Each structure stands twice: as structure tokens, then as C-alpha cells.
Amino acid sequence: MLLKFTWLIPGLPIITSIFIALLLLSFSKTMNRLTKPVSYLLIISLTLSELIDFVLYKENISGNFLFFGDFYELVVDRSSLLASAFIGLFFLIIMIFSVAKLNRRDGYVRYFVSLGLLSGLVYIFSFSGNLFHSFYDPFISLFR
Numbered sequence: 001m002l003l004k005f006t007w008l009i010p011g012l013p014i015i016t017s018i019f020i021a022l023l024l025l026s027f028s029k030t031m032n033r034l035t036k037p038v039s040y041l042l043i044i045s046l047t048l049s050e051l052i053d054f055v056l057y058k059e060n061i062s063g064n065f066l067f068f069g070d071f072y073e074l075v076v077d078r079s080s081l082l083a084s085a086f087i088g089l090f091f092l093i094i095m096i097f098s099v100a101k102l103n104r105r106d107g108y109v110r111y112f113v114s115l116g117l118l119s120g121l122v123y124i125f126s127f128s129g130n131l132f133h134s135f136y137d138p139f140i141s142l143f144r
Contacts, residue, residue, distance in 0.1 A: 002056055003063050006074050009049045009056075009084065010123035016045040017116030024109055035104040042116045043095050049123065050088045057081040074127040084126040091119040 020038055024031040031038065062077040095115055102108065 002059055002061050003076065005052055006056065006061075006076050006127070009053050010074075010120045010127065012045040012049045012120075013042070013116045013123070014120035016042055017113045017120065020109065020116075021113045024113065031109055032106060035108050036099075038109050039095065039099050039112050042112050043092065043099070045116065046088060046092050046095065046119055049119075050085065050092060053081055053085050053088060057085060074124075076127060080126050084123050087122050087126060088119065091115060091122075 020031070020041070056076065057078065060078065061081075064073050064075055095112070098111070098115075102111075
């Protein structure tokens with residue numbers, strides 16, 4: 001049942017970033033003034049992804065889930081959930097410190113959109129199965 005929500009882990013940051021990017025292309029001046037709501041919206045989407053990730057890890061959920069129909073398959077197991085949790089926390093810390101320390105100038109919204117897209121793509125990579133496991137299994141075995 002919970003495996004159905006796996007697509008939300010990479011999906012929330014990607015969908016939110018694409019939505020904000022489209023708004024930025026359409027309403028450039030307005031979106032560049034809305035730096036706090038944009039950054040908070042992306043932080044919330046990444047936090048929700050992390051919460052779903054932690055719930056799946058706690059419940060010891062594993063299996064395969066088809067992402068976008070038959071286009072891509074998400075392979076969910078403990079090592080991919082653990083790695084995506086660390087990666088997501090890393091991006092979340094970067095976003096929180098960016099809100100606190102960066103000046104809100106031109107490019108601030110683009111910076112957050114690119115961080116959101118990058119975090120979603122890294123999530124997809126961590127759930128990619130054999131490609132992921134060949135790179136990260138030796139590192140993940142240290143935490144078991």
C-alpha cells in the first residue's frame with residue numbers, strides 16, 4: 001500500500017520546481033520579488049519527500065514501482081531509502097542555510113528551482129536499481 005507513494009519522493013521536488021520555473025518564465029519580475037514564498041514552498045516539498053522516505057524506511061518497504069507508466073521503474077529497498085534520506089537531508093540543509101545566509105538578488109529563485117530539480121533527479125538516481133547499487137552498495141554496507 002505504501003509503495004504506491006514512492007513516486008512522491010522524487011516527484012514532489014521536481015513538480016514543484018517545474019511549476020515555479022514556469023511561473024518564473026511567465027511572470028519574471030513578480031516571481032523574483034517572491035523569494036521567501038518560493039524558497040519556503042520548495043523546502044516544504046523536499047521536507048514532505050523526506051517524511052515519505054523515512055516512513056517507507058521505518059516500515060521496511062521494498063519492491064518495484066512503475067514510474068510514469070512503463071517509462072521508468074523505481075526500485076525501492078533499504079539501501080536506496082537510506083541513501084536517498086541522507087541525500088535529501090543534505091539538500092534540505094543547503095536550502096535552509098541558503099534562506100538564512102544568501103542575499104535575495106537576481107538569480108535567487110533560479111537557484112532554488114535548480115536545487116529542487118537537482119534533488120529530485122538525485123532521488124530518481126538513488127531509486128534506479130542496478131545503476132545505483134553498483135556505485136553505492138560498498139558505502140551503504142558500512143551503515144547496516
